[in-house]
Amino acid sequence: MWIYEKKLQYPVNIKRPSARLASLIVSQLGGPDGEMGAATRYLNQRYGMPNATAIGTLTDIGSEELGHCEMIGAILYQLTRNLTPEQITDGGFDKYFVDHTTGIYPTAAAGAPFTAAAIACKGDPVADLNEDLAAEQKARVTYDNILRLSDDPDVTDVIRFLRQREIVHYQRFGEVLRKTTEDLDSQNYYAFNPEYRM
Amino acid sequence: MSERELMKKIQELAFAKAEIQLFLCTHEDNAQALEDYYKLREDLAGATADYERKYGPLTADAVVGSRYSFSDMPWPWQNEKGGGR
Numbered sequence: 062m063w064i065y066e067k068k069l070q071y072p073v074n075i076k077r078p079s080a081r082l083a084s085l086i087v088s089q090l091g092g093p094d095g096e097m098g099a100a101t102r103y104l105n106q107r108y109g110m111p112n113a114t115a116i117g118t119l120t121d122i123g124s125e126e127l128g129h130c131e132m133i134g135a136i137l138y139q140l141t142r143n144l145t146p147e148q149i150t151d152g153g154f155d156k157y158f159v160d161h162t163t164g165i166y167p168t169a170a171a172g173a174p175f176t177a178a179a180i181a182c183k184g185d186p187v188a189d190l191n192e193d194l195a196a197e198q199k200a201r202v203t204y205d206n207i208l209r210l211s212d213d214p215d216v217t218d219v220i221r222f223l224r225q226r227e228i229v230h231y232q233r234f235g236e237v238l239r240k241t242t243e244d245l246d247s248q249n250y251y252a253f254n255p256e257y258r259m
Numbered sequence: 260m261s262e263r264e265l266m267k268k269i270q271e272l273a274f275a276k277a278e279i280q281l282f283l284c285t286h287e288d289n290a291q292a293l294e295d296y297y298k299l300r301e302d303l304a305g306a307t308a309d310y311e312r313k314y315g316p317l318t319a320d321a322v323v324g325s326r327y328s329f330s331d332m333p334w335p336w337q338n339e340k341g342g343g344r
Binding site: 064068069076114118122125131134142229230240 | 266267269270273274277278280281282284285287316317318319320329334335336337338339343344
């Protein structure tokens with residue numbers, strides 16, 4: 062169960078609209094390494110986890126990612142207020158706009174709508190935790206790329222915060238993977254299929 | 260404290276608490292972290308109660324009085340209405 066708190070995890074207060082930045086940052090909502098996929102991936106993987114540390118960590122990080130979906134939504138909302146048709150076209154936001162106006166629709170920057178293919182859940186703790194480590198690194202790279210393209214300090218400040226969270230999550234998932242691997246039979250050198258039993 | 264200052268304080272405390280909570284997920288027996296967690300939890304509860312008394316509920320459970328005020332503007336993303344925090 063979740064309870065909504067009427068605040069953002071980190072403040073988002075963007076004064077200058079930018080169709081261009083909105084058309085890029087939407088990828089961190091609905092793109093292959095976006096926050097929606099992250100939240101859903103972690104919360105769904107919990108059921109297959111063999112130890113309390115893994116379940117607890119996935120619950121906490123998955124919940125935090127839901128808060129990050131809201132922060133990306135806030136960024137997109139603020140970047141797309143009061144845009145003129147010229148700004149929409151010049152910023153490359155016109156293809157999104159024609160289908161979704163300025164509604165917050167989860168899609169990758171290049172236009173592919175959100176797909177469950179982004180939510181890896183293999184049902185095997187070693188496979189899934191390695192997936193999560195990669196997912197955090199991929200999200201971190203996407204934030205790095207957004208930082209390379211951002212020209213607005215208000216946007217950059219929030220993206221830096223979100224980027225830092227990926228690094229912390231990577232650290233915690235690494236600890237969970239080490240613990241999960243240590244729990245295996247010590248003769249199981251290759252961490253092979255530890256969970257599934259017929 | 261203004262609404263914005265108090266919200267900033269709540270966000271700082273809540274962030275520190277979330278970070279320690281996540282650390283504790285993988286370090287359940289770390290006494291120092293657990294002590295910090297209890298302290299932050301207490302400070303956050305105090306700041307939240309203070310905020311809600313002055314500026315309105317942050318969760319539906321904190322609604323008091325003769326009308327349901329949880330849905331009132333601004334919502335956190337509405338920086339044009341005094342949100343954006």
